[in-house]
Amino acid sequence: MSSVDVGILGLVILFVLLLLRMPVGLAMGLVGFAGYAYLTSLKGAYGVLKTVPFSNVASYDLSVLPLFLFMGSLAYVSGLSESLYRAAYRWIGGVRGGLAMATVLGCAGFSALCGSTLATASAMGRIALPEMKKYGYHPGLATGTIAASGSLGILIPPSSIFIIYGMLTEQSITKLFMAGVFPGILLSFLFMLQIYARVSMNPKLGPPGPKTSWAEKADAIKDAGALLALVVILLLGLYLGWFTPTEAAGIGAFGVLVFGLIKRGVTRQNLLEALVDATLSTAMIFVIIIGAMIFSNFLAVSRLPSELAAFVGGLPASRYVIFLGIIIVYVILGCIMDSLAMVLLTVPIFYPLVTALGFDPIWFGVVVVLVAEMGVITPPVGMNVYVVRGIAQDVPMGTIFSGAMPFFVMMIVCVILITVFPQIALFLPGLMGTQ
Numbered sequence: 193m194s195s196v197d198v199g200i201l202g203l204v205i206l207f208v209l210l211l212l213r214m215p216v217g218l219a220m221g222l223v224g225f226a227g228y229a230y231l232t233s234l235k236g237a238y239g240v241l242k243t244v245p246f247s248n249v250a251s252y253d254l255s256v257l258p259l260f261l262f263m264g265s266l267a268y269v270s271g272l273s274e275s276l277y278r279a280a281y282r283w284i285g286g287v288r289g290g291l292a293m294a295t296v297l298g299c300a301g302f303s304a305l306c307g308s309t310l311a312t313a314s315a316m317g318r319i320a321l322p323e324m325k326k327y328g329y330h331p332g333l334a335t336g337t338i339a340a341s342g343s344l345g346i347l348i349p350p351s352s353i354f355i356i357y358g359m360l361t362e363q364s365i366t367k368l369f370m371a372g373v374f375p376g377i378l379l380s381f382l383f384m385l386q387i388y389a390r391v392s393m394n395p396k397l398g399p400p401g402p403k404t405s406w407a408e409k410a411d412a413i414k415d416a417g418a419l420l421a422l423v424v425i426l427l428l429g430l431y432l433g434w435f436t437p438t439e440a441a442g443i444g445a446f447g448v449l450v451f452g453l454i455k456r457g458v459t460r461q462n463l464l465e466a467l468v469d470a471t472l473s474t475a476m477i478f479v480i481i482i483g484a485m486i487f488s489n490f491l492a493v494s495r496l497p498s499e500l501a502a503f504v505g506g507l508p509a510s511r512y513v514i515f516l517g518i519i520i521v522y523v524i525l526g527c528i529m530d531s532l533a534m535v536l537l538t539v540p541i542f543y544p545l546v547t548a549l550g551f552d553p554i555w556f557g558v559v560v561v562l563v564a565e566m567g568v569i570t571p572p573v574g575m576n577v578y579v580v581r582g583i584a585q586d587v588p589m590g591t592i593f594s595g596a597m598p599f600f601v602m603m604i605v606c607v608i609l610i611t612v613f614p615q616i617a618l619f620l621p622g623l624m625g626t627q
């Protein structure tokens with residue numbers, strides 16, 4: 193059996209283990225270790241097992257993850273995230289479908305503090321869902337909006353998926369963050385446009401919320417001003433090179449802590465809760481990263497990615513036809529795998545292929561995040577749908593999935609737009625030069 197055949201067999205075994213519900217990190221680590229041992233030696237496999245966990249988890253660049261996760265957790269438990277939704281709620285909540293559109297804006301704002309799709313969906317769901325229920329929103333529109341808008345957490349910087357992608361491909365995390373800004377704004381606009389179109393055709397889906405005065409609107413902006421200013425400072429600082437992503441994460445976490453203390457939203461109990469939540473999330477991600485890096489070493493010695501890139505690169509088909517095939521694979525995988533695991537598994541395979549076809553690696557990172565977003569709202573895995581189901585226990589799963597499908601269509605539209613107009617993603621990184 194050739195090394196490429198062993199690589200293919202390893203992928204098949206991995207998918208079988210995942211279907212048997214083995215934890216993702218453990219499954220990738222086990223298959224990677226066994227495959228590496230078969231292709232090289234048991235001693236070599238033990239060497240990988242000895243060096244890979246520490247060399248990856250001890251990375252300075254990876255320390256950005258726990259800091260951003262802590263920042264998001266602290267913003268939620270201290271109640272600061274509510275100010276973002278309240279500002280959007282008071283400005284556009286009074287129009288038809290306004291509460292759902294305010295949820296999209298609230299999720300976009302919280303995503304700039306969090307970087308986690310599950311945390312965004314959970315935080316905004318607990319705030320927005322009671323309001324939409326109160327004013328008679330259709331359960332599918334209400335829950336689908338929260339599930340889909342929560343996915344903005346991995347597109348709008350800071351994004352945990354961008355950090356992982358940058359680590360796997362050795363691309364600038366700062367440039368990846370900047371590349372996500374305009375696509376994140378575009379996708380938020382597409383979500384809101386789709387909501388407006390649906391409620392225009394069927395006003396009963398999303399009745400208007402309460403009207404608010406200009407004084408109330410101004411108070412809401414003032415209340416959220418500190419967090420909005422922090423987001424601007426972080427993005428501007430990254431863009432201008434004032435600080436690295438890790439330093440930005442530290443500044444952001446400290447800033448949220450200070451604002452929380454000033455507003456008296458931070459207590460000893462919820463500070464501990466935020467620390468525990470960030471620690472558990474970090475540990476889960478690190479275990480998956482360790483398993484994925486062991487598996488990546490196995491794929492490297494199997495030569496499967498390079499052989500696949502050479503084979504596909506020699507096909508007479510257009511590179512966009514091949515790219516479409518890659519997107520279809522991602523959509524299918526998104527139905528059965530967690531988004532983080534999917535990215536860790538596929539990027540080592542597809543990245544050499546995509547770069548061989550002449551696509552920009554930063555641009556492809558944005559595409560990867562967008563298709564990973566699709567996975568969090570597609571059945572049967574759809575992690576955001578399960579999060580929202582835990583909040584809206586009276587709404588059937590089928591209703592939430594069907595309510596999220598129009599947003600899924602908008603994600604596809606967004607992928608098409610940044611494929612036709614790649615500068616949507618590349619404009620800001622292009623201005624940064626070699627930074």
